[in-house]
Amino acid sequence: MENFKKAEYWEKLNVVREKLINGTSEILNKWNQIVPINYEDFMKAFEWLYEDPGDENGQPTKEIALSSSGIKKISIRRDKNGNVMRFTEDENEWTGEYLRVPYSKDFNLGFDDKEGKIGVTLMICLDKNDQI
Numbered sequence: 001m002e003n004f005k006k007a008e009y010w011e012k013l014n015v016v017r018e019k020l021i022n023g024t025s026e027i028l029n030k031w032n033q034i035v036p037i038n039y040e041d042f043m044k045a046f047e048w049l050y051e052d053p054g055d056e057n058g059q060p061t062k063e064i065a066l067s068s069s070g071i072k073k074i075s076i077r078r079d080k081n082g083n084v085m086r087f088t089e090d091e092n093e094w095t096g097e098y099l100r101v102p103y104s105k106d107f108n109l110g111f112d113d114k115e116g117k118i119g120v121t122l123m124i125c126l127d128k129n130d131q132i
Helices: 003-022 025-035 039-050
Strands: 063-068 072-080 082-090 092-096 099-104 117-122
Touching: 025 099, 039 063, 039 072, 063 092, 063 099
Parallel strands: none
Antiparallel strands: 063 072, 072 082, 082 092, 099 117
């Protein structure tokens, strides 16, 4: 990793680390409403994410995804034009996960259960260019 990229990598990780420590990471706070995720797992996932050199066009090849067990590391497969063809986890296609998410007016599918949660299949992912 050249020096500039190495410095940028550590700068991004320090921003993530600071937001996690201060509790100001919107993504972690929202994801924790759905599935409990601890600081260490989130930080390890971001380290893996930021190591992504990208493809020959500079597009991300890695994403982290919310799963019922915490965080999944997902690879992105693109066609020759750079369009996302599919997501894979350990070379198996990944199409999202069924999650019970908190019901809110911002995420209204027209029904609610007694716990204030709804069950939906989602693909909730981040790449290294997303803000946390």
